[in-house]
Amino acid sequence: MTSPPPDKAGAADTVTGGPRRRRVRGAPAGRGLGGAPLPLLLPALLGLAFLVLPLVALLVRAPWRSMPDLLTSTEVWQALRLSLVCATAATAVSLVFGVPLAWLLARVEFPGRGLLRALVTLPLVLPPVVGGVALLMALGRNGVLGRWLDSWFGITLPFTTAGVVVAEAFVAMPFLVISVEGALRAADPRYEEAATTLGASRFTAFRRVTLPLVAPGIAAGAVLAWARALGEFGATITFAGNFPGRTQTMPLAVYLALQSDPQAAIALSLVLLAVSIAVLAGLRDRWMTAS
Amino acid sequence: MTRSARRSRRTLRAVGAGAAALLALSACSSSGSGSSGTSGDSAAASASDKLSGTVTVFAAASLEESFTTLGEEFEKAHPGTKVAFSFGGSDTLAASITAGAPADVFASASPKTMAIVTDGGDAEGTPATFVRNRLEIATLPGNPDEIASLKDLTKSSLKVVLCDKAVPCGAAAHKALDASGLELTPVSYEEDVKSALNKVVLKEADAAVVYRTDVKAAGDKVEGVDFPESAQAVNAYPITLLKGSENTGTAKAFIALVRSAVGQKVLTDAGFLRP
Numbered sequence: 001m002t003s004p005p006p007d008k009a010g011a012a013d014t015v016t017g018g019p020r021r022r023r024v025r026g027a028p029a030g031r032g033l034g035g036a037p038l039p040l041l042l043p044a045l046l047g048l049a050f051l052v053l054p055l056v057a058l059l060v061r062a063p064w065r066s067m068p069d070l071l072t073s074t075e076v077w078q079a080l081r082l083s084l085v086c087a088t089a090a091t092a093v094s095l096v097f098g099v100p101l102a103w104l105l106a107r108v109e110f111p112g113r114g115l116l117r118a119l120v121t122l123p124l125v126l127p128p129v130v131g132g133v134a135l136l137m138a139l140g141r142n143g144v145l146g147r148w149l150d151s152w153f154g155i156t157l158p159f160t161t162a163g164v165v166v167a168e169a170f171v172a173m174p175f176l177v178i179s180v181e182g183a184l185r186a187a188d189p190r191y192e193e194a195a196t197t198l199g200a201s202r203f204t205a206f207r208r209v210t211l212p213l214v215a216p217g218i219a220a221g222a223v224l225a226w227a228r229a230l231g232e233f234g235a236t237i238t239f240a241g242n243f244p245g246r247t248q249t250m251p252l253a254v255y256l257a258l259q260s261d262p263q264a265a266i267a268l269s270l271v272l273l274a275v276s277i278a279v280l281a282g283l284r285d286r287w288m289t290a291s
Numbered sequence: 292m293t294r295s296a297r298r299s300r301r302t303l304r305a306v307g308a309g310a311a312a313l314l315a316l317s318a319c320s321s322s323g324s325g326s327s328g329t330s331g332d333s334a335a336a337s338a339s340d341k342l343s344g345t346v347t348v349f350a351a352a353s354l355e356e357s358f359t360t361l362g363e364e365f366e367k368a369h370p371g372t373k374v375a376f377s378f379g380g381s382d383t384l385a386a387s388i389t390a391g392a393p394a395d396v397f398a399s400a401s402p403k404t405m406a407i408v409t410d411g412g413d414a415e416g417t418p419a420t421f422v423r424n425r426l427e428i429a430t431l432p433g434n435p436d437e438i439a440s441l442k443d444l445t446k447s448s449l450k451v452v453l454c455d456k457a458v459p460c461g462a463a464a465h466k467a468l469d470a471s472g473l474e475l476t477p478v479s480y481e482e483d484v485k486s487a488l489n490k491v492v493l494k495e496a497d498a499a500v501v502y503r504t505d506v507k508a509a510g511d512k513v514e515g516v517d518f519p520e521s522a523q524a525v526n527a528y529p530i531t532l533l534k535g536s537e538n539t540g541t542a543k544a545f546i547a548l549v550r551s552a553v554g555q556k557v558l559t560d561a562g563f564l565r566p
Contacts, residue, residue, distance in 0.1 A: 244480075
């Protein structure tokens with residue numbers, strides 16, 4: 001209450017949670033929001049409102065009274081459980097294949113590396129439905145590779161939970177690869193070289209030196225991949241179909257509920273929102289330090 | 292130096308991600324376009340025979356082929372007009388109409404989905420049934436699994452897809468299965484009749500329960516198997532003018548074409564039954 005500007009800044013800070021974060025991260029105090037030039041502050045606040053308002057609208061329009069009934073149905077729990085299991089499995093798959101791929105892109109010089117990097121990031125910009133169609137053509141029962149999987153091993157991926165994991169991993173893995181590759185490029189390769197000159201094999205050096213060095217990057221990538229997999233819709237419904245308990249994840253349940261019961265769709269959306277926020281908030285510090 | 296290079300690369304990457312997000316946004320919004328009806332013409336159009344402007348027709352996915360043909364005929368008969376279609380699951384269409392999607396005409400695959408629009412107060416007048424449709428089993432070409440009846444679909448070795456119960460074709464399939472006392476566990480409940488059929492066209496599923504008209508439209512990519520229980524679940528297709536229409540004259544003319552002898556011929560040729 002001393003002078004107008006700090007007061008105004010204080011009010012704005014409570015909205016954005018600014019000071020708390022500053023304290024947590026221990027960054028220099030800097031100038032308050034009151035010092036921010038209006039041409040920057042105004043669009044920033046509009047941008048914030050644009051991102052947050054739809055989520056607030058979900059809360060406003062939520063059918064709180066019928067919520068308990070809507071959320072205790074077995075279909076909801078099936079869908080939520082399946083979503084969590086599949087997103088986690090897809091993240092595991094992404095870790096197993098994505099970390100070595102990121103290492104290859106960051107540490108090994110070879111012709112066509114730029115093209116390879118572009119291909120790896122392609123699923124980021126590809127519409128997920130297109131990804132789903134591509135997966136059908138490749139791994140479907142009649143697909144380029146799927147035909148052989150079927151006739152040799154009797155494995156068919158479409159319409160199975162494994163198919164959901166495949167679809168989610170396809171769209172989520174690039175997020176992990178990009179994060180880990182960025183972390184690897186930022187990490188000093190001299191530590192690895194030192195380890196190898198001291199007698200460690202290249203793989204040991206990777207395992208004992210590089211991996212711990214880029215662990216925050218891997219964690220960040222894993223969180224991003226997990227979140228992306230949790231929200232995956234297009235590729236899943238195209239490649240894996242929609243069957244409650246087997247391939248119907250939360251986003252699919254939300255989409256189909258919206259057609260017959262919008263109230264239920266809002267309730268389901270809120271559950272997914274809560275889960276996402278809980279995970280991102282829980283892992284925020286590790287995520288933040290990596291970026 | 293390396294740090295700044297790294298930073299600029301990171302900035303570039305962030306810019307790229309932002310651009311990708313914007314692209315995704317614009318891609319989403321573009322699906323809603325194509326409905327740029329020229330307003331202001333409606334009064335002139337209803338006053339005289341001269342029709343003009345764009346009619347936006349929301350129609351059930353099963354009507355895609357025959358309505359596309361009718362749209363072309365309409366545009367030929369009335370130069371200066373344009374018929375823009377949005378085909379999809381009747382429930383999705385009905386939901387978007389009640390949510391304010393700009394459309395002039397709605398043709399749904401069941402009275403139940405039409406009721407969503409009429410109950411929402413979005414229909415002008417009373418919807419009229421213009422065709423009926425029966426279900427058929429779509430199998431792989433040559434019917435390698437020798438499916439001859441609805442009961443054959445319950446074999447556990449078969450991958451069968453159905454439409455979701457929220458969509459008319461799914462509701463009808465459910466009714467037919469109930470009428471015959473059969474329990475059928477599909478591998479997937481698809482979001483509309485075309486995606487159910489396409490799983491068979493792509494040979495990912497062995498059979499699907501879809502409309503007769505869809506089997507016919509797919510040509511030799513699938514083989515149709517008639518089943519008597521389909522008589523228990525005949526779908527009536529209602530069509531209506533919408534309240535939000537800004538081009539009522541042209542929209543009414545399109546509805547008239549659908550219900551005319553010419554329109555009925557196109558529809559029955561596609562396998563629909565007369566109302």
